[in-house]
Amino acid sequence: MRRVRYESAGGPLFVEEVPVPAPGPGELLVRCEAVGVTLPIVRKVTEAPEPVPLGGEIAGRVAAVGAGVTRFRAGDPVTGLCFGHGYADFAALHEAMASPVPDGASAVDAVALVRSGLVALGALEAARPAPVEAALVTAAASGVGQLAVQLARLRGAARVVGAVSDPAKADFVRSLGADEVVLYGDDDWGDPVDYVLDAVGGELLTPALAALAPGGRLVAYSSGGGTIRAYDLLVGAKSVIGFQMALIARGQPELYERWRRELWRLFADGALRPAVHGEFALTDAARAHEVVESRSNLGKVVLRP
Incomplete structure (x- = not known):
């Protein structure tokens, strides 16, 4: 599979071929259909002293599940926050950070709406x-x-x-x-x-x-x-x-879930309209970062593996 990485602080992003990871205990292996590009991740590339995995918001379908997963199965559409390598064709997502994508919503809708919302x-x-x-x-x-x-x-x-x-x-x-x-x-x-x-x-x-x-x-x-x-x-x-x-997600999961349901309800009603600035291929990840870093985007910037 393809994965975006960099080797030094501020260094160029590049695409490499790596094996598809296996989901660990409590993890979902997600075939990524959309990945949200955020300013905190862009800043880490330029400011962190050591290279970090390019994670963040991902959405797609579950390809496999690890031991102990009970809420999802292969084929389910999900979105969530990935703390590992998310700029990739496949990514590992912990079940606790995953939520379902309702019928009628796309993966791009999910990464534009849920975490930012x-x-x-x-x-x-x-x-x-x-x-x-x-x-x-x-x-x-x-x-x-x-x-x-x-x-x-x-x-x-x-x-x-x-x-x-x-x-x-x-x-x-x-x-x-x-x-x-x-x-x-x-x-x-x-x-x-x-x-x-x-x-x-x-x-x-x-x-x-x-x-x-x-x-x-x-x-x-x-x-x-x-x-x-x-x-x-x-x-x-x-x-x-x-x-x-992060404090809400870890310490008040019921409130986190209530907010998530409210966002999807408003979206379904047509009251909340997440705008997407542009969709970029994995090979154009550096250009997507430039858009966010320059703050020239109008809405969400999304990678489409």
């Missing part, structure tokens, strides 16, 4: 939104951000603002339901909002915090780091909430 919905829940409040979403055109904009609207936000890096993304973000679009470099982000869902971090934390009304909440779920001054929280009685999906 869980992060977007979880960050929104962490903000404790009220229907009359105003929301601001950074990285609003990203795989997670596009769903966060839609979910804020579905939860009754009175006003939704999308923040983006490029004015060329404005029409796309408005098509998702945003009332306004602002640019990261703008001096004024308009009227204050009640909560911010921030996927960028770094230097953007300062204007994101400034955009909050007194008593507002900023939910930080970015891997981009950044620093906030305690004084800036104090003067406006503002708060910052950190959100990490």
Whole structure:
């Protein structure tokens, strides 16, 4: 089978031929039909001191199951988070991280909706939104951000603002339901909002915090780091909430499953529409990474083995 790998930090991605892995105890062997490309994985390629497996969101059909697997069998359509090599024709997926793909949904739908949607919905829940409040979403055109904009609207936000890096993304973000679009470099982000869902971090934390009304909440779920001054929280009685999906998946599996069901329900109803920027072959994985790293994508970037 084919697998994408690299040999040194920041090194080029290449496709190699390797044997098809056998599923271990509690694992599914999945024939990958779609693989989501995420910014954390792209950053690991450029920043991690040692090469890491290119894992992440995968979707496809179960080819075989390992000992002890009870929820799935060969032929079942599944999606889930792969911690090993996921940029491949076949990948091992632990049963605990797998969930079924319902009838009528494709593998591309699954990788565009489930993991990104869980992060977007979880960050929104962490903000404790009220229907009359105003929301601001950074990285609003990203795989997670596009769903966060839609979910804020579905939860009754009175006003939704999308923040983006490029004015060329404005029409796309408005098509998702945003009332306004602002640019990261703008001096004024308009009227204050009640909560911010921030996927960028770094230097953007300062204007994101400034955009909050007194008593507002900023939910930080970015891997981009950044620093906030305690004084800036104090003067406006503002708060910052950190959100990490992995803690929910490990510690609150019932909540994780409830959120997943809600996402599929909204998708089936046509209320939630995950956008896909483009589909790339495994041999074009480097180009897919470039799109995500440059933040030029409008929606999810997907590999199609």
